Amino acid sequence: MTPNCFMIASSGSSATKWVSRVLNLNESITAWHANEETEDKSTLESEEALATSLATKVAESGNYVGTIHITPWHGTEMQQPIESKGGQFAGLLRHPVFRINSQSESKTRNNAPPKYERYRGNLNLLLKEIPDFFNAFLDKYGTCFSHGQVEFAVVCYRVFKYEIDLLTLDKEKLFFYESLTTEPTEFKRFVSYLCPTLDVTDAYLSNVFEFGKINSHHVVVPKSLSDIYNDFWDEPRRFMFEYILEHFDKKFNTIASYENLNYDMTSFR
Structure with a gap:
């Protein structure tokens, strides 16, 4: 297993919180959501600095390391810096x-x-x-x-x-919250895209779909x-x-x- 860094670009909402939570259910993956305190704030100085930080964390931890929906960069701004480090860039859409x-x-x-x-x-x-x-x-x-x-x-x-930019991404780089939360095969494709050398097991997928509720923190859904x-x-x-x-x-x-x-x-x- 040769791990890599990754970034999932999205405009946010509980969709990205769910993705962050279930990615971290895999012991080989470390995923931050938005500007969580666990991410070193110095990485926010530039796109290149963030990509370098993620790649460094991969080398130090031996895990696949990524971030989701991190400001101030949205759309496809982080695609080139991430891919230049051998990482995977994906877009996450929701209606x-x-x-x-x-x-x-x-x-x-x-x-x-x-x-x-x-x-x-x-x-x-x-x-x-x-x-x-x-x-x-x-x-x-x-x-x-x-x-x-x-x-x-x-x-x-x-x-x-x-x-705007995410809507134009190549289809293999684009994923949809609606199918990720309902179709185990699509979620497996998602994780396999982000972490190409990871063995995505049935046991992990089973754990993921115990956490597939949308907006469960809202009173009215x-x-x-x-x-x-x-x-x-x-x-x-x-x-x-x-x-x-x-x-x-x-x-x-x-x-x-x-x-x-x-x-x-x-x-x-």
């Missing part, structure tokens, strides 16, 4: 409605009561990146964004922004796209989702890109 719902719930809850500096920073981001968005919302609802609405809108913006979009999200959130999706679709043909990967982006709306 954007489920991902946005998961992230926005978590962001609003974790930042309550509202923090003024965070609210101002997020609002300024929206005003800069989507200049007409504020006025469109004001014209329709006669009021500015609430704290929770700003959190929701920023999540929408970041999910679509961070996934909508079951379908329609449940989220039409029942769980109120009308202002649907408006924000549509406006931001249209913003990216005009520039990057985002809807077609998702649908080319068999993600339904139309029937529930």
Whole structure:
């Protein structure tokens, strides 16, 4: 067994937390999620420094070592540095409605009561990146964004922004949370891609699928796209989702890109 480093790029949410947790069930794999304290913060200075740190940890531990969804790098920014170290780079997608719902719930809850500096920073981001968005919302609802609405809108913006490049990755480098959590053969392909010389045993796969619940930390877990979009999200959130999706679709043909990967982006709306 010759281990290697790896990175899984994703826009986040509980999908990546689950992946981190179950990868670490294998004694030959060490995987960090986002900017966990267990990762040396000095590795955040540059893409090359992060890749070097992961490769060094592989040599020191004898394990496959990787990280998932680490800021400040998203999309495919880390692909070349990781692959230059002999590592594996993968993209992890999840339907954007489920991902946005998961992230926005978590962001609003974790930042309550509202923090003024965070609210101002997020609002300024929206005003800069989507200049007409504020006025469109004001014209329709006669009021500015609430704290929770700003959190929701920023999540929408970041999910679509961070996934632009991932949507164009070669198919063998791209994986989907929906199939990883339900299909042992697909999860085995995922681990075998990240760790090509690892023997992915049936015993390990059995352990993984004991941890396959989605969003188990949420009080309310909508079951379908329609449940989220039409029942769980109120009308202002649907408006924000549509406006931001249209913003990216005009520039990057985002809807077609998702649908080319068999993600339904139309029937529930």
